[in-house]
Amino acid sequence: MxxxxxxxxxxxxxxxxxxxxxxxxxxxxxxxxxxxxxxxxxxxxxxxxxxxxxxxxxxxxxxxxxxxxxxxxxxxxxxxxxxxxxxxxxxxxxxxxxxxxxxxxxxxxxxxxxxxxxxxxxxxxxxxxxxxxxxxxxxxxxxxxxxxxxxxxxxxxxxxxxxxxxxxxxxxxxxYDINAINALAAEPVSDLPAKPYIIGTGRLVKNKNFDLMLKAVAASNIDHDIVILGQGDEKAALLTRAAELGLENRLHLKGFKSNPYPYIKNADFFVSTSNAEGFPNAIAEAMCLGKAVVATNCESGPAEILTGKYPYSVQGFEAQAHGCLCEVNSVSGVADALNYMAAETNRKKYADRSQKRAATFxxxxxxxxxxxxxxxxxxxxxxxxxxxx
Known part of the structure; x- marks a missing residue:
């Protein structure tokens, strides 16, 4: 039977x-x-x-x-x-x-x-x-x-x-299907910024703390544009903050993208400033595309991905094994990490490390x-x- x-x-x-x-x-x-x-x-x-x-x-x-x-x-x-x-x-x-x-x-x-x-x-x-x-x-x-x-x-x-x-x-x-992600990243898109840019992705909610990203960019020495992919109820607040910081012409809120990978692929590097995560898909997917990563050491996931260790604590920022790990909600820590990763030598080194780390998932x-x-x-x-x- x-x-x-x-x-x-x-x-x-x-x-x-x-x-x-x-x-x-x-x-x-x-x-x-x-x-x-x-x-x-x-x-x-x-x-x-x-x-x-x-x-x-x-x-x-x-x-x-x-x-x-x-x-x-x-x-x-x-x-x-x-x-x-x-x-x-x-x-x-x-x-x-x-x-x-x-x-x-x-x-x-x-x-x-x-x-x-x-x-x-x-x-x-x-x-x-x-x-x-x-x-x-x-x-x-x-x-x-x-x-x-x-x-x-x-x-x-x-x-x-x-x-x-x-x-x-x-x-x-x-x-993560690295080959599929890279194939999707090769698809053409018509709305990329003309200037070099950094990118973050996720819902526009308080826990993702894109407000910190804007403050850190304003406090840093980088002149990159900022692309954020996602939708949510913090959109108006982020536009207001960008205006206050003089970033309104550099910020591009592009909403939800069913295929975010071309935007990530064409960014100089990836930034995550979350207050809380479970396991941050966005960081891992950016690494699949060979993008260097700056991330806050929130609970939980970023430290596991970028250092290979848990638990892990950091003050300010540290250039770790697989990316830059920053203190949570630290404007100066993220700003220093942005300055570090904006240097071409550092960015290329961590792009290579990202690809190797991504292969473990x-x-x-x-x-x-x-x-x-x-x-x-x-x-x-x-x-x-x-x-x-």
Whole structure:
């Protein structure tokens, strides 16, 4: 008698243009052959009905809910879908989806695998709503069957601050197809600045701290233009800050780009001034394109990528093994790093180091780690997994 097919449900808030959404779509593409050969039925459940910037393969059964960001509405709607699908395994990305996954696993008995894509303490550092979310994370995450952390820093935060057992957390870095990224980077675009420029990418939100980038450029000696790719509610504030600093003619806010790579490829170097990350895709992708990197030492990810160590502390800035690492929210530290990386000799040296470092993150390593998390057969490549620490 044939073995019954296994249903696997993947759950995420939406397929908007963020890093977690991009990795979800990559995961489903990378794992397609494995899932199909095993006869799995794969479902993707989106909690919110929002514009989709990411595409998923045709083999995936996509279900779009409309919970409008509500945890309560999400529970009710997701409960109905899971009752119908009856998945054996649910894999979720992002805090709200993770909490719902664990809660409904207690009701339906599926295996709950949750993936934390951000440093939870830093991400939930605001007012009452974030405090409540932290309480709910502490109450739910320890009950997950497995937690996939996107970096060692994210894992450490969950263990130290949210009651999670270290033995129940696996670190799986994000996947990068270097050849595909470089092919996309070769596509022509018509709106590049005429002057040499630096670039940053990400949502225009406070945690990305593009305000610090503008202040540091103003305090530095560089005369580069500044390109920022992304959309968000901080756009007006950034335009105002640029005017205050006399940078209005050098700042180019180009919105979300489905293919950001030509803009990154043509930049002199890449800059990340975030207050918090999980594992910064943008830094790794810039390195795939051979771009030197300046980044703040936020929790978590940049230090792991640029130094190969975690934890790591820095004052001001340091020229480290794979890029320049700066103190978080330090205008002078980032400004000094910009001056350092603007020197052609330094920039070329770190461009070469970026390419070598990027080679340690691959789709195949990611595939084997996900196979392991889902209980599939694991090849010997798993034993060679490069953690970067």
């Amino acid at each position: 044939a073995k019954p097919a296994t249903d696997i449900a993947f759950i995420i808030n939406s397929l908007e243009g963020g890093g977690a959404e991009r990795v979800m779509s990559k995961l489903l593409a990378i794992m397609e052959a494995d899932f199909l050969s095993a006869g799995f039925r794969v479902h993707l459940i989106l909690l919110d009905n929002l514009p989709e910037q990411q595409q998923v393969p045709a083999y995936v059964n996509k279900v779009v809910l409309d919970t409008k960001g509500s945890l309560h509405a999400g529970y009710k709607a997701l409960k109905n879908v899971l009752f119908s699908v009856k998945p054996d395994i649910c894999v979720s990305f992002l805090t709200r989806a993770n909490m719902l996954n664990v809660a409904l696993a207690k009701r339906f008995g599926h295996q709950a695998i949750i993936s934390e894509r951000v440093n939870t303490s830093s991400h939930l550092s605001g007012g009452l709503k974030d405090l409540i979310s932290k309480i709910l994370v502490r109450a739910s995450y320890p009950s997950a069957d497995l937690i996939i952390a996107v970096s060692e820093g994210v894992k450490a935060d969950l263990v130290e601050n949210f009651g999670v057992s270290a033995s129940n957390v696996q670190t799986v870095y994000n996947p 691959s789709n195949e390593v990611f595939r084997q780690r996900i196979r392991g998390a889902l209980g599939l057969n694991v090849t010997q490549l798993e034993q060679k997994y490069v953690s970067g620490c």
